[in-house]
Amino acid sequence: MSTAIRGANVELGYNGHVALAASSFEIPDGAITALIGPNGSGKSTLLNAMAGLLQPRSGSLQIEPIGSEPRRVAYVLQSTKVNDTLPVTVAEVVAMGRYAGKGPFRQLDSDDKRAVSDAMDRMSIKDLARRHLTELSGGQRQRVFVAQGLAQDHDVLLLDEPVTGLDLPSAQAIDDVIHDEHARGCTVILTTHDLAEARVADHVLLLSRRVVASGLPDDVLTADHLAAAYGANLLHLDGEKLFLDDPHHNPAGSRHEHREPRSSADPS
Numbered sequence: 691m692s693t694a695i696r697g698a699n700v701e702l703g704y705n706g707h708v709a710l711a712a713s714s715f716e717i718p719d720g721a722i723t724a725l726i727g728p729n730g731s732g733k734s735t736l737l738n739a740m741a742g743l744l745q746p747r748s749g750s751l752q753i754e755p756i757g758s759e760p761r762r763v764a765y766v767l768q769s770t771k772v773n774d775t776l777p778v779t780v781a782e783v784v785a786m787g788r789y790a791g792k793g794p795f796r797q798l799d800s801d802d803k804r805a806v807s808d809a810m811d812r813m814s815i816k817d818l819a820r821r822h823l824t825e826l827s828g829g830q831r832q833r834v835f836v837a838q839g840l841a842q843d844h845d846v847l848l849l850d851e852p853v854t855g856l857d858l859p860s861a862q863a864i865d866d867v868i869h870d871e872h873a874r875g876c877t878v879i880l881t882t883h884d885l886a887e888a889r890v891a892d893h894v895l896l897l898s899r900r901v902v903a904s905g906l907p908d909d910v911l912t913a914d915h916l917a918a919a920y921g922a923n924l925l926h927l928d929g930e931k932l933f934l935d936d937p938h939h940n941p942a943g944s945r946h947e948h949r950e951p952r953s954s955a956d957p958s
Contacts, residue, residue: 711899718893721891726882740763741763766852775824780822783823847876851880
């Protein structure tokens with residue numbers, strides 16, 4: 691499998707603080723990759739760097755081109771990290787996903803409007819188009835921001851804890867879209883606190899202010915690796931079951947079904 695993103699001894703930080711010590715890794719093209727680790731492990735910092743919002747302190751973080759064309763990246767923040775009191779409607783928020791490619795003072799054309807409409811349809815939020823963010827639930831807001839990411843022209847989709855703390859229908863809708871993007875050949879990279887979510891990804895990066903392990907879920911999410919990342923006080927063994935306790939993580943009240951990834955060669 692080809693590589694979409696390559697880190698070579700990359701160190702990330704801000705304000706004199708090292709958030710991710712020098713680490714090397716590769717993220718495969720066309721796969722679902724989960725970044726997992728305890729709170730403060732560097733997951734969101736690494737995602738910001740992949741989005742081009744943070745430059746490495748040292749080493750390199752390379753977004754590999756597709757042939758001779760640069761790889762296009764869309765970034766979906768957690769709704770909790772966005773000012774939801776902005777006086778904008780749902781349709782306007784989703785349309786913002788098209789602005790970056792338009793240039794200054796350019797109006798949206800029919801292709802842009804079609805992309806916005808399709809993204810809203812995929813997230814089942816067309817009925818919310820005229821409502822303001824302040825009128826929405828947390829799950830509805832997150833679906834709006836995922837739709838904004840889908841509206842962008844992209845080959846890589848970055849999502850920061852896309853289903854954490856959401857209602858069941860919203861979490862399931864976003865999970866379905868993640869796998870639909872994968873089926874379309876998009877490289878999907880998401881941060882998560884959920885071990886079950888990481889286990890059904892194609893590829894996993896386990897972080898603890900460095901890359902502890904990278905590879906297939908079964909090779910990465912071992913007891914030894916998890917103990918190294920979370921510490922003995924956060925890892926509880928019960929037979930073959932692993933429970934990770936993170937006091938900063940507020941999971942959803944009920945669990946949605948994580949779909950198993952399916953090979954593109956699978957005709958089913």
